[in-house]
Amino acid sequence: MSQFPDTAVAAGAGEPRALRALTSVALDALADGAAARGGPLPPGGPDAVSARTRQLVTPVLPERGVGASDALYATVRATAEGAADPGEAHCVAHLHCPPLAVAVAADLAASALNPSMDSWDQAPAAAVVEEEVTGALAGLVYPGRERPDALITSGGTESNLVALLLARERARERTGGQRPLRVLAGTNAHHSVHRAAWMLGLPAPVPVRCEDGRMVPADVDRLLAELAGDGGAPALVVATAGTTDEGLIDPLPELARVAALHGAELHVDAAYGGPLLFSDRLAGQLRGIEHAASVTFDLHKLGWQPVAAGVLAVPDAALLEALSLRADYLNADDDTEAGLPDLLGRSVRTSRRPDALKIAVTLRALGRTGLGDVVEHCVRTARELADALDAHPALRRRPGTVGISTVLFRPVAADLLPDAAGDELVAGIRRELLHEGRAVLGRARAADADGTQRLWLKATLLHPQTAAADLEALLKQVAERAEPDADLTVVRLPAQARLESSTL
Numbered sequence: 001m002s003q004f005p006d007t008a009v010a011a012g013a014g015e016p017r018a019l020r021a022l023t024s025v026a027l028d029a030l031a032d033g034a035a036a037r038g039g040p041l042p043p044g045g046p047d048a049v050s051a052r053t054r055q056l057v058t059p060v061l062p063e064r065g066v067g068a069s070d071a072l073y074a075t076v077r078a079t080a081e082g083a084a085d086p087g088e089a090h091c092v093a094h095l096h097c098p099p100l101a102v103a104v105a106a107d108l109a110a111s112a113l114n115p116s117m118d119s120w121d122q123a124p125a126a127a128v129v130e131e132e133v134t135g136a137l138a139g140l141v142y143p144g145r146e147r148p149d150a151l152i153t154s155g156g157t158e159s160n161l162v163a164l165l166l167a168r169e170r171a172r173e174r175t176g177g178q179r180p181l182r183v184l185a186g187t188n189a190h191h192s193v194h195r196a197a198w199m200l201g202l203p204a205p206v207p208v209r210c211e212d213g214r215m216v217p218a219d220v221d222r223l224l225a226e227l228a229g230d231g232g233a234p235a236l237v238v239a240t241a242g243t244t245d246e247g248l249i250d251p252l253p254e255l256a257r258v259a260a261l262h263g264a265e266l267h268v269d270a271a272y273g274g275p276l277l278f279s280d281r282l283a284g285q286l287r288g289i290e291h292a293a294s295v296t297f298d299l300h301k302l303g304w305q306p307v308a309a310g311v312l313a314v315p316d317a318a319l320l321e322a323l324s325l326r327a328d329y330l331n332a333d334d335d336t337e338a339g340l341p342d343l344l345g346r347s348v349r350t351s352r353r354p355d356a357l358k359i360a361v362t363l364r365a366l367g368r369t370g371l372g373d374v375v376e377h378c379v380r381t382a383r384e385l386a387d388a389l390d391a392h393p394a395l396r397r398r399p400g401t402v403g404i405s406t407v408l409f410r411p412v413a414a415d416l417l418p419d420a421a422g423d424e425l426v427a428g429i430r431r432e433l434l435h436e437g438r439a440v441l442g443r444a445r446a447a448d449a450d451g452t453q454r455l456w457l458k459a460t461l462l463h464p465q466t467a468a469a470d471l472e473a474l475l476k477q478v479a480e481r482a483e484p485d486a487d488l489t490v491v492r493l494p495a496q497a498r499l500e501s502s503t504l
Contacts, residue, residue, distance in 0.1 A: 033080025040088035043437030093442035153310035156271030171234035242272025247403020252288030279372035384468035411482030
């Protein structure tokens with residue numbers, strides 16, 4: 001029985017004793033849940049996970065409450081036992097990083113204080129912290145600029161939406177609203193670019209051909225010339241620095257040059273690749289990004305922050321003025337004139353968490369070079385994994401350059417089957433590992449050396465401590481499941497493909 005009432009608040013005057021006691025309960029539940037899970041993913045698949053989780057957390061709304069400690073322990077333990085844990089070496093499917101302990105601790109403090117970043121009188125110090133963080137990150141993207149600025153967002157999707165919104169408003173100013181903004185995006189672009197155009201009432205993005213996973217500048221040149229000949233619609237070229245499937249970076253200097261030649265603007269979606277700027281050795285891969293009108297990047301990918309920690313950077317704070325909004329109860333004119341900072345124009349959201357706090361703590365704790373070292377570690381680990389795959393007798397890597405920290409591979413046995421059956425084998429191995437809770441691998445469809453689109457397993461390496469040697473067991477598990485007599489219970493291969501596989 002807790003000595004604190006269930007309605008005890010987290011912060012306030014005096015020592016936060018209730019929070020201290022409940023934090024201990026939550027940490028115990030995390031540890032017990034992880035031990036019960038015993039790997040990167042709970043075994044048994046969706047039905048088994050649902051049954052176990054519901055057994056522990058229902059009823060969610062009982063007639064009479066069970067108390068803070070019991071509710072906290074049971075719910076956190078159930079969630080931890082059923083988690084896909086990016087802190088495990090074999091959880092490598094997505095751009096889903098293990099957050100640093102220092103960032104999580106800072107996030108706890110942010111939740112306890114609960115400042116809402118929509119008016120100064122709700123977030124006096126948090127507003128200062130955010131201003132310092134956004135200034136530092138904008139300066140990283142746009143060194144030497146007088147007034148670079150950045151917004152804290154919920155991630156790449158929101159950042160790309162705001163980037164297109166700002167570009168749309170600039171286009172309306174230039175054309176008097178006579179011509180809609182046209183967006184050009186590579187076939188490698190993140191889905192959020194297309195969704196943003198739809199949400200903003202813009203024409204569907206013009207697709208730009210990619211070669212080897214990267215936008216072709218000559219095609220951008222041709223398409224912009226066609227738009228100019230069709231009445232000179234204002235245009236925004238959206239490049240990607242770190243594609244979701246392969247971690248590839250578009251040729252930014254060439255795209256910036258072509259966009260400038262036609263009077264178009266450039267936006268760079270560097271949600272994945274932006275943190276390369278922390279590293280002196282790797283920052284050159286983003287050469288040309290400084291010419292962009294806006295840049296997206298996330299720190300809940302290669303930045304090891306709890307979700308959410310997105311950023312949208314611009315070279316001049318004036319470019320954000322289109323977001324200005326007046327609501328008398330949040331930023332009255334006379335309050336602003338009296339010196340109270342106006343926060344409402346810092347986001348398309350109203351109430352929002354102080355996500356800058358955990359970012360600030362991490363930046364100060366590691367410094368630029370410390371963060372750069374961790375980025376370099378992930379990149380190096382991906383290269384080492386690629387080397388291991390190149391030497392593996394039963395697995396092969398997708399030909400071409402390794403992305404930032406993403407490696408695509410598949411069993412050699414899949415190549416000995418018809419294309420569709422080979423892809424089924426790859427998909428089945430991934431599902432089998434998920435079902436057993438042994439590994440969380442991603443999947444990606446990409447061109448092979450002969451130009452054929454094939455299905456690949458994807459390893460996205462974001463763990464700040466995992467080494468290539470820690471992934472040897474993962475490769476072994478994939479190779480074993482590709483053997484002719486492997487019993488892939490959830491692979492569901494066509495009968496003919498199974499027959500052909502059994503004769504290998």
